[in-house]
Amino acid sequence: MLGLNTKKIGRKIVYFKKIDSTNEYAKRIAAHEEEGTIIVADVQETGYGRKFRTWASPQGGLWMSVILKPNTTPEHMTKLVFLGALAVVETLEQLGIEGKIKWPNDVLVNEKKICGILVEGSFSEKEVYYIILGIGMNVNNSLPQELVSTSTSLREVLGVEIPIIEVFKILVERLEHWYREFLAEKDALILQKWREKAILRREVKIITEDKTLTGKALDIDEFGALILELEDGKREKILYGDVSLRFK
Ligand code: ATP
Ligand code: BTN
Numbered sequence: 001m002l003g004l005n006t007k008k009i010g011r012k013i014v015y016f017k018k019i020d021s022t023n024e025y026a027k028r029i030a031a032h033e034e035e036g037t038i039i040v041a042d043v044q045e046t047g048y049g050r051k052f053r054t055w056a057s058p059q060g061g062l063w064m065s066v067i068l069k070p071n072t073t074p075e076h077m078t079k080l081v082f083l084g085a086l087a088v089v090e091t092l093e094q095l096g097i098e099g100k101i102k103w104p105n106d107v108l109v110n111e112k113k114i115c116g117i118l119v120e121g122s123f124s125e126k127e128v129y130y131i132i133l134g135i136g137m138n139v140n141n142s143l144p145q146e147l148v149s150t151s152t153s154l155r156e157v158l159g160v161e162i163p164i165i166e167v168f169k170i171l172v173e174r175l176e177h178w179y180r181e182f183l184a185e186k187d188a189l190i191l192q193k194w195r196e197k198a199i200l201r202r203e204v205k206i207i208t209e210d211k212t213l214t215g216k217a218l219d220i221d222e223f224g225a226l227i228l229e230l231e232d233g234k235r236e237k238i239l240y241g242d243v244s245l246r247f248k
Contacts, residue, residue, distance in 0.1 A: 004169060006176040008036040009066055016041040021048060022065040023120060023134040030122065030130040035069040038172070047136060049116050050105060060141030061153075062164055066175065068131040070183060074123045077131060078224035078240045081105050082194045083182055084117040084133050087174035089197045094170050097157055101198040103217065103226050104240040107137075108199070111247075112152035114138050135171070139164050191220060199247075204228070207244040217245070 004010045014037065019025055022039040024046075029037075041064075044057035057063045068080065085101045092099035092109065099107045099114065107115040118134040138153035140161045154162050181190055199217075206213040206228060215230040226238040226245070 002165070002169060004172055006036075006172055009176040009179060010036065010038050010172045012037040014039045018043045018045065020044065020046045022063055023048070023118060023132050026065040026067050026132040026134075027120065027122075030067050030132060033067050035067060037067045038064055039067075040064040040168070049118055049136075055116065055118075055136050056141075056144050056147060057136060058141045060139060060155075060164070062135070062137040062139050062167055062171070064136075064168070064171075065132050065134040068133055068179065070128060070131065072128050073126060074121070074128060075223055076187075077119060077121055077123070077128065078104070079182060079187060079190060080131055080133055081117050081119045081240065082224060083178035083190055084119070084135055084175070085115075086190065086193055086197060087171060087178050088115045088117070088135065088137065090174045091167060091171045095154065095158070095162065095167070097154070099197070101194065103198060103220065103245060104224070104243075109152055109157050112150060114152050114154070114157070133175075137167065137171075139167055187222065191222065191224075195219065202247055205246045206238055207246065213238075 019041040021044050022041050026039045043059050044063050047055035047057035047063060049055045081104055085107055088107045089099040089101060097109055099109050102108050105117045106113050115137040119131060121131040122129040140155045141153060143151050200219060202217055204217045213228060215228045218227045218229050220226055224240055228236050228238055230236055
């Protein structure tokens with residue numbers, strides 16, 4: 001019915017009009033579910049982002065989670081955030097929009113957040129049991145007043161509503177492409193492509209629970225840690241985790 005030409009991602013799609021969170025639902029079923037299954041919902045009542053921050057998920061947006069079971073180790077998980085961001089940026093490109101990746105997990109258009117990516121997983125030190133790749137994209141939805149100055153949607157950027165199913169189909173196809181590259185261990189390619197689409201060489205402020213660092217975001221290393229050049233010229237690696245990045 002959708003005419004998806006992917007082999008893995010989207011072989012099975014579970015749709016809800018309303019759900020708590022597609023990531024939460026995916027976690028509940030992941031252990032017994034095949035790889036590639038997508039959970040998608042029109043509305044999430046308790047959608048969340050990193051650090052369980054509330055993610056506004058009203059009707060009109062694309063709220064989805066993909067169950068993945070790569071044969072890999074936990075240190076490679078950050079790359080799945082990156083391939084999600086790449087797939088989103090390429091989806092935007094196909095719609096004639098330039099998106100930029102803000103490390104670690106946001107996609108911006110005109111410096112405003114249009115999409116957030118949340119990767120959660122179940123793993124031991126040596127093995128990944130499953131990964132949930134959650135993507136929330138503002139498509140035709142309105143945004144709560146407090147987010148209007150920092151966020152945007154496809155409708156706002158294009159000036160017209162766009163069939164959400166078209167956005168979904170392109171995104172699923174781009175996700176399959178980059179997931180295959182990930183499985184083929186084309187890490188260098190993923191990271192290189194990511195660099196081309198990311199906002200780098202900008203002055204930033206990194207906020208962690210116990211300190212704030214300022215400096216220039218130079219690059220990412222092979223595991224996706226941000227390389228920050230501090231004001232005194234020293235370099236520090238910042239891991240994806242409980243940090244926030246702000247442009248200065
Ligand atoms: P960080 O730099 O820490 O990533 P962030 O503001 O991007 O900061 P995240 O945890 O990545 O924080 O994302 C959650 C935040 O996204 C929320 O705190 C809220 O400000 C914002 N947000 C919530 N819903 C939406 C939405 N639908 N579109 C855009 N932004 C949203
Ligand atoms: C972030 O910017 O912190 C990430 C936001 C991720 C939101 C998506 S929407 C689909 C999936 N379900 C959730 O509850 N969260 C993710």
